[in-house]
Amino acid sequence: MVAHSSxxxxxxxxPSPTGFLHFGTLVAAVAGYLQSRKSGGQWLLRIEDLDPxxxxxxxxxxxxxxxxxxxFDWDGQVLYQSTRFERYHxxxxxxxxxxxxxxxxxxxREIIASAPHAGEEGPVYPGTCxxxxxxxxxxxxxxxxxxxEAVCFVDGIQGEQRQNVERxxxxxxxxxxxxxxxxxxxxxIDDIDSGVNQVVRGTDLLFxxxxxxxxxxxxxxxxxxxxxxxxxxxxxxxxxxKRDGDYTLITAANGAGMLWRALDFLGQTPPPDLAxxxxxxxxxxxxxxxxxxxxxxxxxxxxx
Ligand code: GLU
Numbered sequence: 001m002v003a004h005s006s007x008x009x010x011x012x013x014x015p016s017p018t019g020f021l022h023f024g025t026l027v028a029a030v031a032g033y034l035q036s037r038k039s040g041g042q043w044l045l046r047i048e049d050l051d052p053x054x055x056x057x058x059x060x061x062x063x064x065x066x067x068x069x070x071x072f073d074w075d076g077q078v079l080y081q082s083t084r085f086e087r088y089h090x091x092x093x094x095x096x097x098x099x100x101x102x103x104x105x106x107x108x109r110e111i112i113a114s115a116p117h118a119g120e121e122g123p124v125y126p127g128t129c130x131x132x133x134x135x136x137x138x139x140x141x142x143x144x145x146x147x148x149e150a151v152c153f154v155d156g157i158q159g160e161q162r163q164n165v166e167r168x169x170x171x172x173x174x175x176x177x178x179x180x181x182x183x184x185x186x187x188x189i190d191d192i193d194s195g196v197n198q199v200v201r202g203t204d205l206l207f208x209x210x211x212x213x214x215x216x217x218x219x220x221x222x223x224x225x226x227x228x229x230x231x232x233x234x235x236x237x238x239x240x241x242k243r244d245g246d247y248t249l250i251t252a253a254n255g256a257g258m259l260w261r262a263l264d265f266l267g268q269t270p271p272p273d274l275a276x277x278x279x280x281x282x283x284x285x286x287x288x289x290x291x292x293x294x295x296x297x298x299x300x301x302x303x304x
Contacts, residue, residue: 008039008040008041008042009035009036009039009040009041009042009197009198010036010041010042010044010194010195010196010197010198011032011033011035011036011041011042011043011044011196011198011199011200012032012043012044012045012046012191012194012196012199013028013029013032013033013043013044013045013046013074014045014046014047014048014187014190014201015028015029015047015048015063016047016048016049016054017047017048017049017055017056017059017060017063018054018055018056018059019056019059020056020059020062020063020249020250021062021063021066021067021249021250022240022241022248022249022250023232023240023248023249023250023258023261023262023302023304024202024231024232024239024240024241024248026250026258026259026262027202027229027232027262027265027266028200028201028202028229029067029072030259030262030263030266030283030286031200031227031229031266031295032200032201033072033283033286034283034286034287034290035198035200035227035290035292036198036200037287038287038288038290041198042075042076043072043073043074043075044074044075044076044079044194044196045064045067045074045078045079046078046079046080046081046190046194047060047063047078047079047080047081048081048183048186048187049080049081049082050081050082050180050181050182050183050186051180052082060080064078066250066251066252066255069252069255069279070250070252070255070256070259070279070280070283071279071280071282071283071284072283079190079194081181081186081190084186084189084190085181087189087193088175088181088185088186088189091185091189091219092142092174092175092185095144095174095218095219096142098218099145100144100145100218101142101143101144101145101174102129102130102131102142102143102145102171103129103133103140103141103142103143104125104128104129104133104135104140104141104142104143104171104173105129105133105134105135105136105137105138105139105140105141105177106125106128106129106134106135106136106137107135107136107137110128110135110136110137111123111125111126111128114126114128115170119168119169119170120168120207121169121207124167124168124169124170125143125169125170125171125172126170127170127171129143130145130171137177139177139178139179140177141173141175141176141177142173142174142175143171143172143173143174144171144172144174144214144215144218145171146165146166146169146170146171146172146211146214147166148164148166148167149164149166150162150163150164151163151164151165151210151213151214153209153210153213153223153226155206155209155226155227155228156225156226156227156292157227157228157229157230157292157295157297158203158206158228158297159297161206161209161210163207163210165210165211165214169211172184172211174215183208184208184211184212184215185215187212188212188215188216188219189219191224192216192219192221196224197222197224197225198224198225198227199224199225199226199227200227200228200229201227201228201229202228202229202230202231202239203228203229203230203231203299204231204239205228206228209226209228227292227295229266229295230265230295230296230297230298230299230300231299232265232299232300232301232302233299233300233301233302234248234301235301235303237301239299240302247304248304255279256276256277256278256279256281256282257275257276259279259282259283259286260274260275260277260282261302263282263285263286263290265300265302266290266294266295267294267295267296268286268289268290268291268294269294270282270285270286270289271285
């Protein structure tokens with residue numbers, strides 16, 4: 001695989017079509033769009049519909065329409081991950097031919113029972129099936145082998161990051177035992193194949209990034225630059241999500257005001273009188289004035 005040129009920015013927005021657009025997702029769209037457009041870069045759109053039971057019918061189409069209504073424009077065709085399964089399979093087989101992946105038949109219960117300790121995202125995989133399938137489940141997942149070393153990178157918002165993937169996560173899943181390709185695999189292959197060199201997304205994915213960088217290395221590709229923006233928290237201090245109710249949903253009617261609030265959330269200082277302006281005008285202000293340095297690090301609540 002050929003490393004891409006880093007001369008001009010190629011950013012992307014990669015929502016999962018699991019519900020309608022809410023304020024937390026709008027913040028990710030605004031941050032990514034402006035960080036790329038402000039330097040004259042491209043901005044691609046990808047629908048992460050890997051896991052059919054989680055897809056909410058009609059939500060991808062509604063999301064695209066709404067983004068267009070609010071004045072976002074993207075480059076090229078929208079990419080749907082559900083059209084890419086053959087490609088993902090091909091990559092797994094190529095990793096297999098290099099002995100970088102292995103089949104694993106451990107159930108979650110077996111992993112919990114044998115894990116050295118619990119990691120941030122559940123039990124750390126102890127390497128049980130690394131040298132041959134030893135679990136008891138009939139279905140197999142496919143895991144990528146990692147080793148005991150630190151993955152370091154500098155995030156454009158969160159600063160220096162360091163994670164030992166083997167100790168904090170373990171060999172990780174690229175293909176799930178229930179027949180679904182893992183997010184970690186699809187996101188990396190799609191970003192490589194689309195020439196993406198700038199990833200802007202929420203801090204909920206910061207812990208995943210070292211795994212993704214590991215995979216880039218296995219594929220001989222150059223990782224993008226990363227910017228993890230703070231998350232919008234609900235009144236309960238948890239990441240804002242669809243359960244927080246209708247008041248965080250974005251519509252064509254409240255969109256312009258929500259865009260203004262997204263800029264404000266991201267530490268920008270949009271003029272107060274712009275709060276009543278049309279969406280296209282608010283975004284145009286953003287394209288002129290957005291500064292990634294003004295974006296704070298801390299997740300924070302927003303009260304509507
Ligand atoms: N699909 C992911 C989400 O909606 C984002 C993936 C990414 O930006 O890498 O949370």
